[in-house]
Amino acid sequence: MDNLASLFHGFSVALSFHHIFLMLVGILLGILVGVLPGLGAPNGVSLLLPLTFTMDPVAAIILLTSMYWGALFGGSTTSILFNIPGEPSSVATTFDGYPLAQKGKATEALSYAFLSAGFGALVGVIVITLLSGVVQKFALRFSAPEYFAVYFLAFCSFIGLGGAPVLKTVVSIGCGFALAAVGMDSVSGSLRLTFEFDALLAGISFLVVVIGLFGIGELILTVEEGLQLKGIEARVRPSDVLRTMAMMPRHWATLLRSALVGCWMGITPGGPTAASFMSYGLARRFSKYRQGFGKGEPDGIIAPETADHSAGTAAMLPMLALGIPGSATAAVMLGGLMIWGLNPGPMLFVERPDFVWGLIASMYLGNVIGVILVLATVPMFASILRIPFAIIGPAIVVICFVGAYTVGSRPFDLWVALGFGFVGYLFKKLNYPIAPLILAMVIGDKAEDAFRQSLIMSKGALSVFWSNALVGTLMALALLLLVWPVAARVLFGGGRSSAP
């Protein structure tokens, strides 16, 4: 019951006028970036992060997480109304959300999406509340080899469960680590891999890379795919919302299953995108109305939305307790934590309970406020998308480069953002996953430090990673995930039918 007492303390931190105000601002900004093409949650949080450098960490994290919730809601809005996923994680929502909206039931589609998103997020926060004590006690037993094993596990699960081609995921992770190594080495203090370029002395900021990969890259892709806004009118009728609300309990099985899938994928870094696809596939397999999927089946909206949001929320648990982000956005926030001078990991719960529990309490509030706010503001945000791309596209370009500059006031970063914009575009075209690169960039130094400290402890023997039951289990699990794609093909036959 320690957790409950801590949670109430958290509510006393979160429930101040200032924090609720930031929550509202964050959610509205989040919906905006979620709705706008090219601006998603990871990118939105990166753009806002430099403006929080001087803020109190509790206020800053509330602002950023609220923005994340808002972006998730905004992403589903455009999926349903315009058939354009505002976020990669809301792609699965287009499958049934848009057809249902086309049938003239846009309000129902949106309500199903937001209500199940709210439900998924609440399950995610409850899981965090219940598990954080356990994870924290567990993590306090960690020393360098265990930390490295957990980082290793995170990357292996990307390779094994991420769904992207295995070797391309490896390249993506490796590039992230390599980029993280540029600049000052945190152990020896030597300046590495700068190749005599002054601009590289300070390293390459992951925030600028995120803005390039996710922002500029996504914009180029949007242009190529031809932004066609065949929008459906979005007028939200309260009576329809209430009617949909009354229908929700009928979908309890889908809701629960999807929330569990989401929590699992959020805690093991599979991420919200993989969670939403997996959950959609499962919902279709178990549904009595399989034929209705793809034509506007409510379960086809509920499943990906619930999983998306519970994964997004649950990803905060490993971020706080272990310092391992479960999604690209969580990775950016983790970077933020370090910039604000906090040290993510089990000691955070001991040193800054006000921060951790204030954040968890704000997640309860933020999601409830989010559902109401997004239902109220959908028509307004949908109208933003009707602004022609000739205006909104360049405006987003400007905002991305302004964001890249504010990270460190370095003109060189404009080139970095532009360059990574092209890289992001090519990576997406050729099916290289981007999230692992960001993750590797953010935790690269920490993973390397853990690796080196482990080897110092063992005087260079790699057997240190099997020196006790805990680290051995983690490493074995990681290696199992690593060979999973190959093993699955051998076990379940080569002709695996393509997943939806």
Place this chain on the structure above:
Amino acid sequence: MISRKAAEIGLASVTALFGTVIAYGATEFGVGWAPSGPEPGTFPFYIGLIVLVASLANMVAALVAGDGTPLLERSHLKDVARFVVPMIGFVILALLLGIYVATFVYLLGTMRVQGRYGWGRSIAVSLGLPLGLYALMEKAFQVPLLKGPLEALIGL
């Protein structure tokens, strides 16, 4: 037209080169064992090698089984160029004249030429955004953006 296969091979060569550069650059700092533990270059060296090997494997995969369909339709290539070229122009302009002036020129240009808007609306939007940014960044958040000779001239 660039085929998907060619693009796969091209990108794999770039990542292979990147891995090589990282691994080579790391050798400068020692990649072995020193009395104080692994030398600073060790970790990046092996990361570079992993990237190199995985890239080569990707390259072989593309050579063997790459599909020859074009990466981009010709019409899409034109759309992308129409978006990317002004964006590069914006970056160069921002470095020369500062972000505010570059924003004005960039928006005015794209709205007039690509959006075919009238002068009135184009000027209103392309002046509005930098002014709004100025109010938000410099006044509200006190975060200065890159400025150029024009701002110096009017004493900002």
